[in-house]
Amino acid sequence: MGTKTVDEAADEQTADLTKTDASDDVTTTDETGEAEDLLEAGDEAGAEDGAGTQGATGVGQGAGAVVSAVLGLVSLSGSWIGTIAGARQTLVGQLQTSSTAGVAEQIQAVYGDAWQATALWAGVFALLALVTGVVVLARPAFGNPGPQAPWIKSVSWAGVVLGVIGLLLAVLKYTDALLGLPSAS
Numbered sequence: 001m002g003t004k005t006v007d008e009a010a011d012e013q014t015a016d017l018t019k020t021d022a023s024d025d026v027t028t029t030d031e032t033g034e035a036e037d038l039l040e041a042g043d044e045a046g047a048e049d050g051a052g053t054q055g056a057t058g059v060g061q062g063a064g065a066v067v068s069a070v071l072g073l074v075s076l077s078g079s080w081i082g083t084i085a086g087a088r089q090t091l092v093g094q095l096q097t098s099s100t101a102g103v104a105e106q107i108q109a110v111y112g113d114a115w116q117a118t119a120l121w122a123g124v125f126a127l128l129a130l131v132t133g134v135v136v137l138a139r140p141a142f143g144n145p146g147p148q149a150p151w152i153k154s155v156s157w158a159g160v161v162l163g164v165i166g167l168l169l170a171v172l173k174y175t176d177a178l179l180g181l182p183s184a185s
Contacts, residue, residue, distance in 0.1 A: 061148065064136040065155035071129035072162020075122045075170065082121035089114040104183075112181045119173035126166030133159035 093109035101109070136156040140148050172178035 058149065058152075061136050061139055061152050062155075064132055064139075065152045065159060068129050068133035068136060068159025069155050069162060070159075071125050071132060072159045072166055075126035075129055075166030076162060078118070079121060079125055082118045082125075085121050086114040086118040089117040107181055112176075115176075115181070116174050119170050123167055123170030123174065126163045126170055128163075129159050130163030130167060133157070133163060 090110055090113075093111075093113050097106050097109040133156045136152065137160070140146070169178065
């Protein structure tokens with residue numbers, strides 16, 4: 001029993017599993033003498049989660065950038081909710097204004113308040129675009145040290161710029177500095 005055949009020695013090496021402390025990997029040796037590292041089930045799931053998080057972060061940042069740009073465009077072109085709010089305010093103005101009210105009061109109640117409601121919703125969308133774009137641009141500084149794709153930065157900056165322009169126009173519309181109501185005199 002003192003001598004072993006080559007096949008017996010290879011079988012013993014294959015069956016001998018050693019565990020390393022640093023990486024918790026299982027190492028096996030096949031018939032050719034080459035070592036193989038196998039991850040344990042827990043390490044494999046952790047490795048996949050890390051890779052999945054990195055990919056998901058890039059996808060999230062890209063989606064945030066696109067959302068920012070779209071919200072900026074909506075703030076400039078008008079939204080369905082802004083149109084509905086304006087129409088509702090027109091109806092409320094018509095119902096609350098008596099027929100004996102002056103022309104200036106009727107114009108303000110029917111058209112002015114609706115104009116301001118539309119401007120208010122445009123401002124909300126512009127502010128959302130601005131905040132979303134800034135969050136996407138600032139995200140790498142808070143926990144994601146990896147590089148950000150250039151297209152994400154470009155689209156985010158577009159959302160920020162559109163948000164600033166939309167917010168400025170909304171304030172000008174709301175204060176009647178831009179296309180104010182006609183005078184009734």
